[in-house]
Every structure is written in structure tokens, then in C-alpha cells.
Amino acid sequence: MKGKTIFIIISIIILLLIGCFYAYINALGSMWVLNKPDESPYFVTTKSIIIxxxxxxxxxxxxxxxxxxxxxxxxxKLLNEENVTDISFMEGITIDWGGVPITSIHKFFNSEMKGFSVYADFDKLNKNNKTQFSNLWFSCNNNLGITVENTNDWSFNKKNILDIESCGVNNQRYFKEDKNQQRFLDELYSQLMKIKD
Incomplete structure (x- = not known):
């Protein structure tokens, strides 16, 4: 009787280990899928609209x-505007955001952060329209992370813009101890506030 009980316990442990191993392999497998298709819903505008x-x-x-x-x-058809994660313009098309031509806007991936990233096309920036803000942004040569009060407003509304969270990977508010990064972002934000709406 005692031997039978031990056998049952060992069998259960082995089955649990096999189940855990299987779950682990499946989890790893899903991480290794490099080009998993994006199944996010999207809509392509058929006329000019405001979002x-x-x-x-x-x-x-x-x-x-x-x-x-x-x-x-x-x-x-359009879905709920509250659930917009990305806005991307057709190739070759840009709109003006703070005096800079942009190609897309993406909501921050981290849901605890209220804001979005703006992607510029500096090749389309007219030399006569350059500002200290656009020059600083260009020096990062990357996207600009913007924190806002109202997440339903992605426009260049200075009353809604709280701060510049990042400019590329080399300038991040996250690295508070790096004074150079903080000074750069402070100056970038200051220059942004000087741009006319």
C-alpha cells in the first residue's frame, strides 16, 4: 500500500513537471517568432478627418x-478614438507638428505614461523654417517623446504638453542622474514652448 502511494505521488510530480516544461517551451516558442503578423485593427481614411x-x-x-x-x-469604419495607438501618414505625406514635418505619432507603449512619440522627416523641413527647437530635435535624429495632460489631444497644443520625456535613446527623463540629458531635454522643452501655435 505504501509503495502504491509513493508511485502515485511520483507519477503526479512527473506529470506536473512535464506540464510545466511544455508550458515553458510554448512560451519560449512564442518569444522566438520574429515576424509575427500584427493583428491590430486599423482604418485607412477615405477623406480628411480630425482624430x-x-x-x-x-x-x-x-x-x-x-x-x-x-x-x-x-x-x-472608424473605431473608438479612445483606442487609437498609432497614426501614420502615407509615404511622402507629412503634417506640421511644432513647425516640423512629421510622418507618424505613436502612443506610449507603457500604459502608465500619458503621452506619445512623434516621428519627424527632417528632409522635408524647409531651411527657412528651421528653429532652435527643430535644430535640437534634429540633433537627436530620432523620435520625440511627449507627455501630455489630455491623452485625447495629440496636436501641437502647448497648453496640453507637460514635458519632453525623451529625444531618441540618448536623452531620456528616466536617467535623472545624468545632468547632461536632463539639461538637453529642459532646453528642448523650453524651445518647444517658444514655438507659435
Whole structure:
């Protein structure tokens, strides 16, 4: 009887270990998928509209957070504006954001952070329109992270912009102990505030 009980316990432990190993392998497998297709729902505008307080031209791709299993890939109509995660303009098309031509805006991935990243195309910036703000942004040669009060407003509304969170990977508010990074972001924010709406 005692031997039978030990055998059952060992069998249960082995089954649990096999189950855990299987779950672990599946988790690793999903991490190793490099080009997993994006199933986020999106809508391509068929006319000029305003989303997140930004006038969007026809052909703009609006991507949304997936809420339901049937919401994936291209949609036939606009979804809830609250769930917008990305706005991307057609290739060759930009809009003005703080005097700088931009190609896309992406909501911060970290849901605890209230803001978005703005991507510029400095090749389309007219030399006559350069400002100290655009020069500083260009020196990062990367996206600009903006924290805002109202997450439903992605426009260049200085009353809504609280700070510049980052400029590329080399200038981040996260690295508080790095005084050079903080000074650069402070100056960038100061120059942003000087741009006319």
C-alpha cells in the first residue's frame, strides 16, 4: 500500500513537471517568432478627418488597440478614438507638428505614461523654417517623446504638453542622474514652448 502511494505521488510530480516544461517551451516558442503578423485593427481614411485633434489627410492609417477577437486587420469604419495607438501618414505625406514635418505619432507603449512619440522627416523641413527647437530635435535624429495632460489631444497644443520625456535613446527623463540629458531635454522643452501655435 505504501509503495502504491509513493508511485502515485511520483507519477503526479512527473506529470506536473512535464506540464510545466511544455508550458515553458510554448512560451519560449512564442518569444522566438520574429515576424509575427500584427493583428491590430486599423482604418485607412477615405477623406480628411480630425482624430486626436489632428487634421488627417485622406489615406492616413489609424491603428487601434485590439479590444475584441473579431477586431483585427483592416476595418470598414472608424473605431473608438479612445483606442487609437498609432497614426501614420502615407509615404511622402507629412503634417506640421511644432513647425516640423512629421510622418507618424505613436502612443506610449507603457500604459502608465500619458503621452506619445512623434516621428519627424527632417528632409522635408524647409531651411527657412528651421528653429532652435527643430535644430535640437534634429540633433537627436530620432523620435520625440511627449507627455501630455489630455491623452485625447495629440496636436501641437502647448497648453496640453507637460514635458519632453525623451529625444531618441540618448536623452531620456528616466536617467535623472545624468545632468547632461536632463539639461538637453529642459532646453528642448523650453524651445518647444517658444514655438507659435
Amino acid at each position: 486626436k485633434n489632428i487634421p488627417l489627410p485622406k489615406g492616413t492609417k489609424i491603428t487601434y488597440k485590439k479590444r475584441y477577437f473579431w477586431e483585427k486587420h483592416k476595418q470598414n
